[in-house]
Amino acid sequence: MSPRIQKKTNAPADGIDAPWMPLVKMAKAGSRRAFAELVDLFQNDIFKMVFYRIRTQMDAEDITQEVFMQAFRKLSGLKKVERFKSWLFSIAINRVRDFNRKKRFRSIFQTSDTGNDIKPLDTQIHDQIEAVDELMKQDFWKQIGMITDKLSRMEREVFLLRFLDLLSIREISSALKKSESTVKTHLYRALVKFRKNSSTIQLLKEQIP
Numbered sequence: 001m002s003p004r005i006q007k008k009t010n011a012p013a014d015g016i017d018a019p020w021m022p023l024v025k026m027a028k029a030g031s032r033r034a035f036a037e038l039v040d041l042f043q044n045d046i047f048k049m050v051f052y053r054i055r056t057q058m059d060a061e062d063i064t065q066e067v068f069m070q071a072f073r074k075l076s077g078l079k080k081v082e083r084f085k086s087w088l089f090s091i092a093i094n095r096v097r098d099f100n101r102k103k104r105f106r107s108i109f110q111t112s113d114t115g116n117d118i119k120p121l122d123t124q125i126h127d128q129i130e131a132v133d134e135l136m137k138q139d140f141w142k143q144i145g146m147i148t149d150k151l152s153r154m155e156r157e158v159f160l161l162r163f164l165d166l167l168s169i170r171e172i173s174s175a176l177k178k179s180e181s182t183v184k185t186h187l188y189r190a191l192v193k194f195r196k197n198s199s200t201i202q203l204l205k206e207q208i209p
Contacts, residue, residue: 018082018084018085020038020041020084020085021081021082021084023035023037023038023041024038024075024078024081024084025081027075028075028076028078028081035072035075038084039068042085042088043064043068045165046064046067046068046088046089046092047060047061047064048164048165049089049092049160049161049164049165050063050064050067050092050095050096052160052164052165053096053160054096054099054100059099063092063095063096063099064092066095067088067091067092067095070091070095071087071088071091083174085167085171086167086170086171086172086173086174086175087174087175089161089165089167089171089175090174090175090176090177093157093175093176147193147194148160150193151189151190151193152186152189154176154186155186155187155189155190155193156190157176158172158176158183158186158187158190159186159187159190159191159194161175161176162187169183169184169187
């Protein structure tokens with residue numbers, strides 16, 4: 001199964017009244033059409049989440065597809081359907097971590113990439129990548145990148161999930177398998193470091209709905 005990136009953003013949050021819950025229930029019962037609708041709803045959020053973290057187009061596309069294929073295989077084991085969104089992000093987080101570990105391992109033996117494995121991009125994915133590329137070129141993203149590099153791994157992950165992926169504290173807690181108080185602590189520490197750069201924190205506030 002190969003999910004296709006659509007231009008949809010900000011899928012609804014986890015919760016007992018989430019409008020996508022009936023789709024999750026049907027997908028758990030074996031409906032491929034229901035799962036395809038879930039892919040259509042969430043794939044853009046997952047793609048952007050991955051792309052923000054690894055900054056390479058083809059790898060972000062591949063990881064996004066892997067996330068949904070893994071979700072499709074393991075959906076029957078999801079006990080609480082209202083946790084579907086945070087569960088999906090949890091899969092994506094683990095995939096990104098696996099990618100980074102493999103990348104560090106490969107870097108020990110390779111000095112550069114040949115680029116011979118690049119495949120043609122789907123037109124819709126290409127359009128989405130161009131849109132994300134435009135965002136990444138803006139000064140806002142450059143400043144965000146410089147500061148997040150100074151955060152600890154957990155501070156950076158919590159910060160990105162909250163302000164770039166727009167997850168709630170509860171969703172972040174579920175995705176990272178950490179208590180809400182732990183999430184809040186890391187988020188507070190990250191924001192303290194951000195406040196040292198008043199211009200960047202003002203830009204950040206302007207970006208948050």
